[in-house]
Amino acid sequence: MWDHEIRAMASTHAIIAASVFMATVLPAALVPGFSVYGTHLLWIYATSGAVTAVSVAVFWLLGVTPPTKKHTLGYKLSRLLRSCLYFFLSCLFFHTVVVLYGAPLIESALETFSLAVLLTSLTTLRCLCVLGPNVQAWIRVFSRHGAMSVWDTCLQITVACTVVGAWVGAFPIPLDWDRPWQVWPVSCSLGAMIGFLTGLVAAPVWIHYHRKQLTYKCK
C-alpha cells in the first residue's frame, strides 16, 4: 500500500545512518587523536551536526515537511527562526531532564549539554522536520491514534528508541569496571546513538510488517 513511502523511508534512513558512520570515521582519518571515547565531545558534535544537516536536507528534498500555507519569505523566515528557537529550548529541556536524572549539576555541565544537543538532534530535529515547529502536534503524535502518516509512525519509533537507548545507557555508569565508555556521558550518548540507529532500522521493518493494521484516517 505504501511500498513507495516505505522504500523512501528506508533509503532516507540508510543515508542518515551512513552520515553517522561517516561522521565517526572521517574525523578519525582527518583529525589526529580523534576517537569516540577520547575526544567524545568532538564525536558528539560531529555526529549531531551530520545528522542535523543530512536530516534537514533529506526531509526537505523529500517534501515530508508539511507544506507551509503561505509562501511569503517572511513567514518562512519566522518558521525557521521558531524552529531554531525550539531546537535550543529542546536542548535546555533535555539538559534539565538529564540533570534531574542525576547528572552532575555543575562539574560536567558542558558534557551534559553536549548530550542534550545530541538527543535534540536525534529526536526534536526529526519532529521539526516531520511536523514543523508545532509543539501541540508533537504531543499529539505520541499517542496511540496520533500518527497521521507513515512518517509519524516512523517518528514515534525512532524517538522512542533513541530515548530508551539513552536511558539504558545510564545503567553501566555505576558499575566498577573502570572502562573508558563508562565515563559520563559516553555510555548515554552511545546508547542514544545505538537506539537511534536501531530505530532507523526498525521503523521501516516494523511498518512493512504491520502495514495491514496501519490505517491513517486523515492524511
Added chain:
Amino acid sequence: MKGLPVLSLLLWMCAVYFVGIYLFVGGFLLVRLEVNRTSTCGDVLQPGEEPGDFCRAEPRFRRAVLLIIDALKIDFARFDPNNTEPKPYENKLPVLEETVSFRPSHGRLYPFRADPPTTTMQRIKGFTTGSLPTFVDVGNNFASSAILEDNLIHQFGQVGKRVVFMGDDTWENLFPKRFHRSLPFPSFNVKDLHTVDNGILQHLYTTMVGDDWDVLVAHFLGVDHCGHRFGPDHPAMADKLTQMDGVIRSVIDRLHNDTLLVVMGDHGMTDTGDHGGESQKETDAAIFLYSPSPLFPTPPSQSEPDVVPQTDLVPTLALLLGVPIPYSNVGQVLLPLFPSHGQTEGAVGVPSQLEALWINAKQVNRFLETYSGMAKDIPPESLSQLKDEFSRLSSEYLSTVREGRSPSPKLAASLQAYLTSVRDTCRATWARFNPLKMAAGLAILAFACLTCFILSELSLVLIRENGPGLKAPVVVALMMGGCVAAGQLLTQGYIETAWCLAAAALSSELLFLWRARRSRTVTVANNGSKAPKYTSWLTPRSLLVPPLLVPLLRCASLLSDSYVIAEGRAVTFLVFSLALYIPIHLNWDGLLLPPSHDPLKAAGLLPSAALSPSTVRKESSTLLGCLGLLIGSLYLSLSFHGCREEQGSCQPSPFLSPLSRLQDSQLKNLHYILSVCSLGLWTYLLRRCLRHYGNLNSSGGTVFTARWILPLLSVSLGLHWAVSATPEDSFRNLAELISLAQLALPRAAFFLLALGLLLIWLDPLTVFVKTRAPATARGPSLPPPRYRASTGISPQAELHHLIPQIYQRMRRSLDDGEVSGGGEADNRPAVEAYGLGTVYSAPLLLFCGLLGIGLLLLHPEGMALSFLLLLLEMGALLHIHASSTTLSGLHGTYTGGFYVPWTPIVLWSLAATQFFHATGHLPTFPSIQWSAAFVGFPDGHTGTILPASLVTLNTFASHILFAVGCPLLLFWPLVCEVRGNRGGRACGEEGEDAVMEMRLRENPQQFSSALLQLSTRYLFILGAQVFASVCAAAILRRHLMVWKVFAPKLMFEASGFLVSSLSLLIGVTLVLRVDVAVGRWFKRLIPDASR
C-alpha cells in the same frame, strides 16, 4: 465489609514470608556467642605446679615473624621440579621447597585449612582467637569491628611483648591501639596490587634489623588482589608470587636463632580468584614454619598431619612463645613442633607433646563449659559425651603424672581425638552454611512471592466466594508442622523448630496455589467473560510493562555490588523514570490532553470522552504540577544522602550531623530555623488538609489530636531541638534546667505521641453531625427531607439515599464558607455530616503525620527538611495517582472495583526505599544512627529492648511511614473525585456522584477486595526485593563483597520487610477499625433519622 478475611489472609502471607526469611537467614548467617573472658598466666593448667608459673618460664622462642600472604593457596606454595611447563601460579615459590628439602628439621610446609566464611576479616579473627568466627558474632560491637574476644595479640600485650604490625589495614580495625607500632595501608581498592606490599617492603627489613619488636606481623595483599583482578592463571600472578619468593628469602636471611618464622595464607582462591565459600580451593591455604635453629625434634615421618586446621596455629604459637592460650581457642597444638616424652632434654622451655596436649585440652574444656553455660546452640548429647570423655582423660593423665610412669601413646592419641571432636562439634554448630535451610528458605520465599501475586489477582474472588480460603491451608500447615515435629521427636529425640515451620509454610502455600489454580479454572468455566482477565496475567507481554519492569530492574540491581553501593541514586533514577512514564502513558492513550474536535471521535474511533475538556485540562495540570513537585522533591532529597566507605569521593550531607556539633553559630541558627520551618509546614499542611475536607469540626478523639496534640508535639520537638543544640558551656547557670529539659521534652513528646495515636485508635471518627432542625420542628408542616422517600423499604436502601444527601449538605455548607451552613435552613434535610467524605483517610493521614513527627524526633534536626520532602512526595504521588485515575476514566467503572494499579504501588514502595537513603541511612552497620537510642534517655538504658526498638524506628522510619500510609492509595482517588465532578458535570447527577469515600461503604465487598489487593501488591513488591537480596546472598556467597555489601543488605532488607509488613498490618487494621466505627455511627444515625 469483611475485615476478618482480609486481615487473616494478610497475616498468613506475612507469616509465610517471615518463615522463609527466618530459614534462609538461619542457614546463611552463622551466629555464635562471644565469650568475653581472657586467659591469664595464673590459670592452673598443669597439675602439681604453682599458679603463675606459666609465663615466667623461658619460652622456646623469644620472637616471631608472621608473614601473612593473603590468599596464598597451597597450590602456589608447592614446588614440582618435574613440571616443565608451569602455569603462572605454579613453581613460583622455590624457596619453600629448597628449605623443606635441605633443612627438614628447620622448616616444613603444610596445607593450612581455613574455616568458612573464607574472608580476610573472619580469617584474621580465626587465627588470632583460635575460634571459628561467623558473620554475626553476638556480643560484637556493630559500630566497630574490634575483636573483643581473647586473642593472641592481647596475650602478647599482656606478657609485655611488643607487637609491630604492617600491611592490610583490616588489622588496625580489628585491634585498635593494640600494637606497639603499626603501619596500616588501605586495603579497599582491589585493583591496586602494589600499595600495601610496597608499603610493607619499605619498612619490613629495617624493622627486622632493629630491636624494638618481639612479634612482627606483616600482611601482604598483592596476591589476593591479583587473584580478584586477573585470576590466578595470569602472568601478573607469576610476578607477584616471584616477588613474594624474594621477600621470604630476604626475611629468612635476617632471622635470628631465637626467632620463629611463619609464612601463611589466610585462605585460598577459586579458579576465578574469588573466595568466601567453603570449597576446598578456597579453604586450603599454605603454612610454612621455619626457624634458623632446629624447629622439629623428629624427622618427617608418617605421623605428619596431612592438613593443619587454621585454628591450630593459635595454641601452637602461644605455647612456643610462652603465653597463655586464648580463652576461646578450639584448636589443638601442632604436635610435630613439640618433643615427644623423653626427648625434652635438648629443648628448653618446651612442654612435651603430652603436656602441650593436656594444657590445650584443659583450656578447651574450660571454654566449652563456659560457652555451654551461656548459649544452647551446641547439641546437648554431644556436649555430655565430650564432658565424659574429658573427665576420663583427665583422671588417666593425672594418675600417670602422679605415679611418674611413662605415659602410654594411647593417651596422647585420645587427647588428640578429644580436641578434634570438640573442634568438629563447634564447627558443625558455627562454621558451616546450612545449604538445606538456605534452599528451603529460598523456595518458601519464591512460592510466597508467587502466592502473593496470585492472591492480589484473585482478591475479588477470594472475598466474594470464599474461594480458596484460608481454613484449609492453615489446617494443613498445622498438620504438616505437627507431623514433622513428631517425626523429628521419634527419629532424633528433639525438635528443630525451623523445619516444622518450613514444612508448615511450604505445605500451606502449595495447597493455596493448587486450590487457587483450580478455582481459577472453575471461575473461567463459569464465567466466560472473565476468562481473559485471569488467564492473561502470566504472559511475558503483560509482565514486561514498565510498572513491573521497574521493580524487576530494582530486584536485578540487588544482585550487583555496585548497584547496592549506589542504591540511593539507582532507586531515585527508577522512581523518576516511572513517574515520567505516567503522563507519557496517559498521552499515548490520548487521555492527557482534552480531546480535540476532530473527525476521529466522530467516527467512533476514540472512546467518547467521559470528562469535559475543562476537567481534563484541570486534571492534567494537577497531574503535571504534582509531577513537578515529585521530581523537585526527588532531586532535593538527593542532597540528604549519607556516604558508604566504598564511595570514595563522597561527602555526606551536612544536614546529617546534629546541630550541637556545628561550630558556626550563624549556620547553626540557619539550620535550626530551616528545621523548625519545615516542621511547622508539616504540621500546617496536615491540618490544612484535614480542615479542607471538613474533618476538624467534630469533637472526637481524632479531632482533639489534630487540634491540640499535633501542634503541641511539634512545639515540644522544636524546643527539644533548641535545647539540645545549645552548646554545653554557654549557659552555666542554666545547666541543670537544660539537662532537665533534655530529659523531659523528648519524653513529653513520646507521651503526646502515644496519647495521640491511642486517641485516634479509640475514636477514629471525624464526622460532625449537625441536627439543625429540632425534633419538635420536624412536624408534618415541613417538607420532608429527600431521603424520606425511601423510609420503610430497608435500612440498606435508606442508607444508599441518605449518604449522598448528607455528603452534599456538607459540601455545600463548606462551599458557602460557613461551617454552620445557616442559610439553608428551609427545605433541607435535618442531618448534616461534616467530613464524612474523608472518614477513612482522615484518621490514617493524621496517624501518619503524628508518626512522622515522632520518627523525626529520633533523627538529627536537619532531617526535618527531608521529612517535609517525604510528605510532599507522598502528597504528590497521591495526587498523581488520583488525577491519572480520573483521567483514565476509571471512575465511571466502579462496578469493577476500586483497584489500585501497579504503577502507584510500585512508586510508593520505591519511594520508601528512596527516603530510607534520603533520611541519611545506608544498608551498612557502621551507618546505623545509634544516637537515636539516647533521645529522651541521655543517661543510657538498662535493658536492650527499648534502645533496640528506638534504633529500629529510626532506621526504618520511611518504611514505616509509607507502609502505614499505603491504604491512602485506595482512598485518594475517591477523595479527589469531587474536584473533577464539580467542575464539569451537570449538577443534576451530583446526588449520586459526589460521595467520595462513602462509595466504599456502599460496596463493602469491593472495598475489602481492593484493600486486600492493594496490601498484597505492596507486600509482593517488598517481598520480591527481599527475595532478590536473598538470592544475591545465596548466589554470591563467594563474592569478595559478600560480608561487606550483600549480607548487610540482606539483613537490612529483611528487617525492612519485617517492619514494613507490620506497619502495613497496622495501617490496614486502622482502616478496618474506622470501618467498624462508621458502621456503628450509621446504626446510631438511622433509627434517629427514620423516626
